[in-house]
Amino acid sequence: GAGVSQSPSNKVTEKGKDVELRCDPISGHTALYWYRQSLGQGLEFLIYFQGNSAPDKSGLPSDRFSAERTGGSVSTLTIQRTQQEDSAVYLCASILRSGTSGNTGELFFGEGSRLTVL
Amino acid sequence: SQQGEEDPQALSIQEGENATMNCSYKTSINNLQWYRQNSGRGLVHLILIRSNEREKHSGRLRVTLDTSKKSSSLLITASRAADTASYFCATGGLTGGGNKLTFGTGTQLKVEL
Numbered sequence: 356g357a358g359v360s361q362s363p364s365n366k367v368t369e370k371g372k373d374v375e376l377r378c379d380p381i382s383g384h385t386a387l388y389w390y391r392q393s394l395g396q397g398l399e400f401l402i403y404f405q406g407n408s409a410p411d412k413s414g415l416p417s418d419r420f421s422a423e424r425t426g427g428s429v430s431t432l433t434i435q436r437t438q439q440e441d442s443a444v445y446l447c448a449s450i451l452r453s454g455t456s457g458n459t460g461e462l463f464f465g466e467g468s469r470l471t472v473l
Numbered sequence: 474s475q476q477g478e479e480d481p482q483a484l485s486i487q488e489g490e491n492a493t494m495n496c497s498y499k500t501s502i503n504n505l506q507w508y509r510q511n512s513g514r515g516l517v518h519l520i521l522i523r524s525n526e527r528e529k530h531s532g533r534l535r536v537t538l539d540t541s542k543k544s545s546s547l548l549i550t551a552s553r554a555a556d557t558a559s560y561f562c563a564t565g566g567l568t569g570g571g572n573k574l575t576f577g578t579g580t581q582l583k584v585e586l
Binding site for chain 1 (some may be wrong): 573
């Protein structure tokens with residue numbers, strides 16, 4: 356697609372349920388990021404995928420959070436047993452592989468998935 | 474912890490005035506970027522400045538970088554109501570073939586008619 360696509364755009368769930376958030380990066384981008392943004396706050400890094408390398412999971416807040424990236428393209432962020440403090444906007448971004456001619460280091464963001472845990 | 478911290482947290486100006494936002498960071502960087510976020514939307518890249526650059530221009534935007542003070546500033550000249558948004562600095566470098574960016578807490582800019 357032309358840009359980074361995220362779904363669902365809005366998700367309301369009950370405390371204790373599991374949720375899956377999906378990200379379709381820009382075709383050809385080999386690096387993908389997930390960030391979390393609470394209301395009126397900055398972006399909190401969650402996880403980073405680069406090609407076939409092991410992902411950097413250092414930002415995941417607890418073992419209830421996990422993410423995978425299948426086939427080097429689509430990524431799914433899963434939150435198990437959701438809690439009210441998980442309510443936030445989850446942003447996905449992709450970037451062209453570094454070292455490639457024309458790579459500016461610019462991240463391309465999706466519009467985000469707004470999660471509300473009741 | 475947040476690598477970048479923007480200052481001020483909020484800024485309100487009249488259309489036509491200039492807006493200046495500052496960013497401070499803690500560790501050595503390879504580059505610093507500024508992003509804009511309209512309410513309820515994703516972030517849009519504005520400009521990137523590398524650690525060996527001191528100033529960069531793009532249209533009405535001017536970015537400076539002082540690595541000795543670990544700080545950067547974003548100047549928007551002749552502001553417009555459409556510039557109303559949150560602005561974030563992001564610091565990062567090329568590690569392991571990627572480009573991990575750490576974002577600050579943002580400056581909320583309001584440009585009034």
